[in-house]
Amino acid sequence: MSLKNPIDLRQDRRQWLITSAGVLGASLLPVSDLAASALQVPTPPVVPHGTVPEAQSPATFFTSAQHALVEELAETIIPADSRSGGAKAAKVADFIDQFLRETSDDAEKSVWRDGLPLIEVMCRHYHGKSFVDSTPEERVAILTVLSDHAHLTDLPEVRFFNSLKRMTVDGYYTSKIGIHDELQYKGNRINMEFVGCDDQPPAKS
Amino acid sequence: MAEPPKSEEVDLSKLYDAVVIGSGAAGGMASHVLTSHGMKVLLLEAGKKLPIEKELRSMEWPYDNRYRGDLPPNSHSLTFNEYTIRNPPYGPGFEKFKHLKSYVGDSDYTKNIVVDERENPYTGTRYAWVRARCLGGKTNIWGRLALRLSDYDFKAKSRDGFGEDWPISYADIAPYYDKVDLYLGITGVKENLPYLPDSIFQRPTKLNCAEVTLQQGLRKMGRVLTQYRAGVTTDGLKHNKYRSRCYGRGACERKGGCDIHAAFDSPTGLIYPAMDTGNLTVRSNSTVREITVDPNTGKASGVSFIDSETMKDYHVRAKFVILAASTLESARLLLLSKSRLFPNGLANSSGHVGHNFCEHIMGPGVYGRDKNRVGKPATLDDGRPGGFYVPRFRNLDTKDPNFIRAYGFEGGSGCQMFPSGTGIPGFGASFKEEVRKNYGAFIGMGAFGEVLARYENYVDLDPVVKDKWGIPALRFHYKFGDNELKMAKDMKETAQEMFEEAGFEIVRVNDRVLTEGWSIHELGTSRMGDDPKTSVVSQFQQAHDVKNLFIVDGSTHVNASCQNPTWTIMALCWRSCDYLADQFAKGNI
Numbered sequence: 001m002s003l004k005n006p007i008d009l010r011q012d013r014r015q016w017l018i019t020s021a022g023v024l025g026a027s028l029l030p031v032s033d034l035a036a037s038a039l040q041v042p043t044p045p046v047v048p049h050g051t052v053p054e055a056q057s058p059a060t061f062f063t064s065a066q067h068a069l070v071e072e073l074a075e076t077i078i079p080a081d082s083r084s085g086g087a088k089a090a091k092v093a094d095f096i097d098q099f100l101r102e103t104s105d106d107a108e109k110s111v112w113r114d115g116l117p118l119i120e121v122m123c124r125h126y127h128g129k130s131f132v133d134s135t136p137e138e139r140v141a142i143l144t145v146l147s148d149h150a151h152l153t154d155l156p157e158v159r160f161f162n163s164l165k166r167m168t169v170d171g172y173y174t175s176k177i178g179i180h181d182e183l184q185y186k187g188n189r190i191n192m193e194f195v196g197c198d199d200q201p202p203a204k205s
Numbered sequence: 206m207a208e209p210p211k212s213e214e215v216d217l218s219k220l221y222d223a224v225v226i227g228s229g230a231a232g233g234m235a236s237h238v239l240t241s242h243g244m245k246v247l248l249l250e251a252g253k254k255l256p257i258e259k260e261l262r263s264m265e266w267p268y269d270n271r272y273r274g275d276l277p278p279n280s281h282s283l284t285f286n287e288y289t290i291r292n293p294p295y296g297p298g299f300e301k302f303k304h305l306k307s308y309v310g311d312s313d314y315t316k317n318i319v320v321d322e323r324e325n326p327y328t329g330t331r332y333a334w335v336r337a338r339c340l341g342g343k344t345n346i347w348g349r350l351a352l353r354l355s356d357y358d359f360k361a362k363s364r365d366g367f368g369e370d371w372p373i374s375y376a377d378i379a380p381y382y383d384k385v386d387l388y389l390g391i392t393g394v395k396e397n398l399p400y401l402p403d404s405i406f407q408r409p410t411k412l413n414c415a416e417v418t419l420q421q422g423l424r425k426m427g428r429v430l431t432q433y434r435a436g437v438t439t440d441g442l443k444h445n446k447y448r449s450r451c452y453g454r455g456a457c458e459r460k461g462g463c464d465i466h467a468a469f470d471s472p473t474g475l476i477y478p479a480m481d482t483g484n485l486t487v488r489s490n491s492t493v494r495e496i497t498v499d500p501n502t503g504k505a506s507g508v509s510f511i512d513s514e515t516m517k518d519y520h521v522r523a524k525f526v527i528l529a530a531s532t533l534e535s536a537r538l539l540l541l542s543k544s545r546l547f548p549n550g551l552a553n554s555s556g557h558v559g560h561n562f563c564e565h566i567m568g569p570g571v572y573g574r575d576k577n578r579v580g581k582p583a584t585l586d587d588g589r590p591g592g593f594y595v596p597r598f599r600n601l602d603t604k605d606p607n608f609i610r611a612y613g614f615e616g617g618s619g620c621q622m623f624p625s626g627t628g629i630p631g632f633g634a635s636f637k638e639e640v641r642k643n644y645g646a647f648i649g650m651g652a653f654g655e656v657l658a659r660y661e662n663y664v665d666l667d668p669v670v671k672d673k674w675g676i677p678a679l680r681f682h683y684k685f686g687d688n689e690l691k692m693a694k695d696m697k698e699t700a701q702e703m704f705e706e707a708g709f710e711i712v713r714v715n716d717r718v719l720t721e722g723w724s725i726h727e728l729g730t731s732r733m734g735d736d737p738k739t740s741v742v743s744q745f746q747q748a749h750d751v752k753n754l755f756i757v758d759g760s761t762h763v764n765a766s767c768q769n770p771t772w773t774i775m776a777l778c779w780r781s782c783d784y785l786a787d788q789f790a791k792g793n794i
Contacts, residue, residue, distance in 0.1 A: 077632045083641070095273070103278040104301045140633055147632055169627045173640075174267035174274070182637070183644055185622055187587030188264055188455030194439075195453070195585045196411020 003126060003141045009149040013157070016125035061100040061109075066116055067093055072132050073119065076139045077168040084181035087172050095171035108163065115160020122157065206465065207446040209472070210480040212254075215488045217521050221247045222789070224508055224523035226493050226538065229342030230771050231758035232529035233471030233479075234778040237388075239527070240484035242786035247521060248476065249491040251513055251530075252320075252338030257345060257472070261314055261464040263456045267622070274313050274459065280304040282311035283322070288333050288720040293681065294326035294670065307335045309346065309725070314461035318345050324673040329664075329681035333722040334533065338513075340489055341471040342531065343725065344771075345462045349469070349590050350615060351391050351436035352768035353382050353402040357601070361764055365600070365609045368561075368658050371763040372735045372744040375402065381776035389469045389775075390438025392451070392590065396431050401596040401768065408439040410589040415575035415618035415648045415709075419593070422707030428598050433591025433615070436469040436772065447473035453588035458621050468590060490514050494676050496526050496542040496551055496754065503546050505754045511674050525753045525785065525794075529778070532562075532760040533664060536730035537679045539741075539756075540666050552731070552748035552756070557741050559665055561732050563658040563765040565724035566689045568717050569696035570614065570651030573709035578646035583620045586645065592617020595650065595703075597767055599695070608691040610657065612767045614700065616650025625649075648709060652696035655767040656689050658729045683721055693718050726770055731760040746781040752794050757781055 062070055074087035074096070087093075100109055119142065123131045126145075127138045134142070146161035153159055172178040179185045222244040225235045236248050267273040276282055281302040283295055288308070291298070299305045310319040320336045327334060337343040357364065359371040359378075379402070385391075386405040393406040409432050412420060420430040441450035451467035466473040479485040490513040497520065499506040507522035528535045536559045542551035550558055597611035625647040626640045656662075662683045670678040685693075697716045704711055734740025737749035746761050748754040757778040759770050766773075788794045 078637050079634055081634060081637065086637075098271075099278065104281070105278075106301075143632060147630065150630065165632055170273070173623055173627065176266075176268050179266070179268070179622060182641065183620070183624060184583045185587075185620060186583055186585035187620070187622060188266065189588075191453035191585070191588055193453070194408075194411045194589060197414035197417045198411070 003145065007145050007148070009145060009152060009155065009158075012125070012145075013155070016121050059101065061097045061112070062093070067097065069116060069119070069132055070096060072139065073143075073164055074168045074171075076136070076143055077165055078172045079136075085177045087168050090172050090175035090177040092168050092171035092175070095175075096167045099167065111156070111159050111163050114156045115163070118157040118160065206449055209447070209477050212480075212487050215247070215486055217519055219245075219522075221245050221486075221521065221523040223247075223525040223527055223785075224249060224521055225527040225529055226496075226508060227251075227342065227528070227530035227534070227758065228340050228476060228487070229337075229471055229529065229531060229758070230344050230774050231778050232527070233341070233344070233475030234775045235527045235529055235755075235757050235782050236479045236485050237475040238779050238782035239786060240479040240482045242783075242790070244484060244786060244789065246479075246485050247523065248485060248487045249493055249508065249510060249521075250338075250340050250342075250487070250489045251492040252340065252342075252489065253513075254340040254487075254489045255317060255345075257339075257341070257462070257470075258464040260317055261345075261462045263461065263464040264454055265456075270313055272313055276306070276311055276313060276316055280306060280310075280316060282306040283308050283333070285719060288331060292331060293328050294322070294678070296323035296326055299323075308333055308723075309335045312459065312461060314459065315346055326670050326672060327679045327681065328667045328670050329679075330683050331720055332681045332683060333720040334727075335722070335725045336531070336534070340476070340487070344469065344471040344474075347436075347462075347468075347470075347771060348615075348769070349433075349435040349437055350594065350769045351404070351434050351469075351772040352594075353404060354378075354766045354768055354773050355400050355402050357400045358764060358766035358768070361610065365604075367609055369732070369734060369739070369763050372733055372740075377744070378773070378776050378780060381780045382772065384779055385772060385775045388442075388444075389436060389474050390440070390442050390448075391434060391772075392432070392437050392439040393434035394432045396429055396596075398429065398596060400601060404434065404772075406434075410435070410439070410591070412593060413584060413586045413619045413645075415578055415646070416593050416616075418575060418577070419618075419648065419703070419707045419709070423595065423703055426703065426706055428595065428703070430593050430595050433589070433594055433617075435590035437463070437467050437590040438469075439467070445474065445478060447477045451590065455587045455622060457588060457590050458617075491519075492674050492676070493530070493538060494541060494674070496528070496538060498542070498544050498546060498551065498751070500544070500546060503751065505551075505751050513674070516674070525755065525789070527782075528754065528756045529758045531758055532727040532730050533679060535756055535758055535760045536562075536664055537666070539731065541677065547750070552741055552750045552754055554750050555738055555741060557660075557732065557739065559730050560660045560663040561658040561729045561763075562662045562664060562683055562727065563656045563729045563762075564722065565653040565726045565765060565767065566612075566656050566685055566693055566718060567651060567653055567723050568715060568719040569693050569700065570616075570649065570715045571697075571700035571704050571711065572647065572649040572713040572715070573704045573711050574643065574646050575618070575648055575707075575709055576646070580642045581645060584645050586619025587621055591615070592619075593650075598699075605695070607695065608688045610655040610688070610692070610767065612652045612654030612692060612696055614650040614652050616648065618645075618648035620645040647712070648704075650700060651715070652693075652700065653724060653726075653767055653769070654689065654692045654696060655765045657686060658732070658764045659686065664730065685718065685721060690718070726759075726765065728759040728762040728765050728770055731756050732763045733761045734763065745784040746777065747785070755781055755785055
């Protein structure tokens with residue numbers, strides 16, 4: 001389903017933030033276990049001051065419920081189609097988790113910590129259910145609200161969407177599926193001769 | 206390819222014929238030429254000898270790299286925005302990162318090649334100073350565009366009245382450009398342009414379809430588009446066992462070098478062959494802090510250096526000192542080398558050391574889409590050392606009313622490993638399809654313009670700030686001027702007009718000027734000339750004040766031209782070292 005257009009994000013968010021106060025406190029809405037745990041903010045691993053997390057840190061940034069949510073969000077950004085797998089198959093959520101786990105950029109971590117619960121709150125506001133329980137059309141409708149307002153970077157949910165898109169694009173198009181199945185990239189191999197326009201079938205316009 | 210030769214023990218009690226400071230394009234070339242004449246040479250490099258193939262990993266797939274080729278998250282490389290809102294030194298404010306790098310250090314393949322900004326601070330005006338301290342210096346990761354200068358550059362003052370002419374003309378340097386071409390290899394296509402002389406080219410790369418379309422459009426305007434003239438051996442070099450010919454592999458677009466050394470780098474192209482003569486000794490981790498002078502003769506006696514790791518201080522003696530530390534580091538060393546005889550710094554009786562500092566202004570350009578390429582199957586466009594070059598067309602036969610000198614464009618098109626079209630709005634199935642359809646359709650180019658060599662653009666020593674080794678830091682007094690900014694406006698306009706002529710859809714016109722220094726083409730802090738009052742070195746790069754001191758890097762260039770400097774640095778250095786060796790043999794110096 002698509003949402004009534006145009007949506008005024010600034011006006012709408014006042015309403016769903018009231019809802020969010022309820023959800024984050026004593027829940028007024030029915031919340032599935034999965035969605036409820038996705039709302040919880042994980043405690044960051046304790047890192048001694050002035051040190052850098054080791055690359056092989058065993059902890060994950062996302063809880064398993066959040067990981068499931070990020071998988072669906074990323075798949076909504078770049079879905080599977082008849083040509084190639086999408087972000088889920090390309091394990092983009094793992095890529096994002098690793099980045100957030102290891103980065104020294106606390107602002108970026110906050111964008112994700114704040115953004116995931118806000119997506120849930122939005123979903124509940126517009127569709128009365130969590131993102132993972134939503135239909136593909138409902139998921140697209142939620143992210144379309146944010147994509148249409150991508151310039152409102154003072155809003156945390158918009159910052160989250162922009163980061164989600166950027167990191168999904170980065171993770172997907174550097175994956176095996178992205179490079180080989182989707183783009184069918186031809187380079188990075190030994191070529192005895194250079195190839196140019198005269199070696200390619202003429203472009204029909 | 207052969208393994209690098211084993212370094213022999215460094216004997217610091219020896220009197221070397223020459224000590225060379227710096228192992229980049231200039232230091233490598235000096236080592237090659239002097240040892241080929243039988244001179245015993247010690248080459249000092251401030252950085253490490255890196256296991257360079259392990260750094261570059263030219264064919265590694267992003268998904269086989271933990272960070273997909275990006276910098277590890279404990280490190281940070283400076284962005285354009287950070288260079289714009291901050292002032293040097295750039296260290297403070299980034300304490301949470303273990304390493305802070307210049308903008309070039311933004312990949313897993315370059316991070317160990319460029320220096321840590323905190324260990325190597327500088328002060329003054331904004332400047333994106335990219336430094337590579339390791340054997341080979343910046344040649345390990347250079348852009349490879351290898352262009353000749355012409356008398357439009359060497360005699361520019363005679364044409365427009367600004368600055369100084371070089372004390373040489375094209376005829377003086379042409380035989381040395383030929384030597385560099387043949388010894389190191391260069392790819393390109395002959396164009397017979399008086400303002401961009403041809404090299405002795407090996408097998409050229411090929412243009413892809415959008416590039417051919419642009420070439421045809423430019424031809425209608427009387428402008429030229431030619432294949433990227435890259436310092437890359439495409440046919441191989443029989444005399445060099447350390448370098449392979451180019452096999453058109455991927456990752457040439459990625460910041461980083463060539464792990465089969467088809468692209469020129471100083472170690473495999475110059476230093477290893479020089480070591481094989483038995484005349485070259487290399488000492489890495491040697492941070493030179495002063496060129497010492499014999500107070501009785503006024504001649505250079507050797508250099509003092511600090512072991513970069515143990516911090517121990519050493520001195521080595523030599524009959525000649527060859528300064529090749531890079532334009533800015535060479536100026537710094539001369540200013541550091543103060544003595545009773547040379548109170549303003551070595552070879553600085555003119556007061557010109559550090560001055561006339563120039564480079565290339567960058568940023569303006571255009572990005573477009575060739576509609577004929579939309580929806581076509583992916584093509585093989587990667588694996589070329591570069592796309593195309595559009596030589597200068599301003600101030601040749603006619604005079605531009607707004608600015609003097611000129612600019613050229615570098616550009617390319619086609620399917621790169623990471624798609625170009627992901628900046629479009631939206632997401633989902635349609636986004637994915639748009640990226641796929643446009644994969645090979647984008648084309649872009651950006652300008653490099655001459656920054657005038659002005660006395661008031663200069664560097665000196667900071668009175669307070671020191672680097673990790675306790676050596677006074679460099680302080681910048683450098684800004685683009687009116688001529689550059691007017692030129693930048695023209696760059697943007699002509700870029701757009703050329704894409705329109707080619708029939709491309711304009712996606713974006715860039716008018717943003719990048720931070721000073723972005724070109725990494727800094728030049729001119731010890732310019733050459735016939736008059737010791739207004740220049741630092743002679744046409745043979747011999748210091749006017751100190752006859753056994755030669756400054757053989759880009760610091761001696763009289764102007765920046767708009768053509769990339771590396772090939773000229775090496776041709777001039779070869780010429781000077783031939784002169785030096787000849788004078789040495791005759792016992793004249």
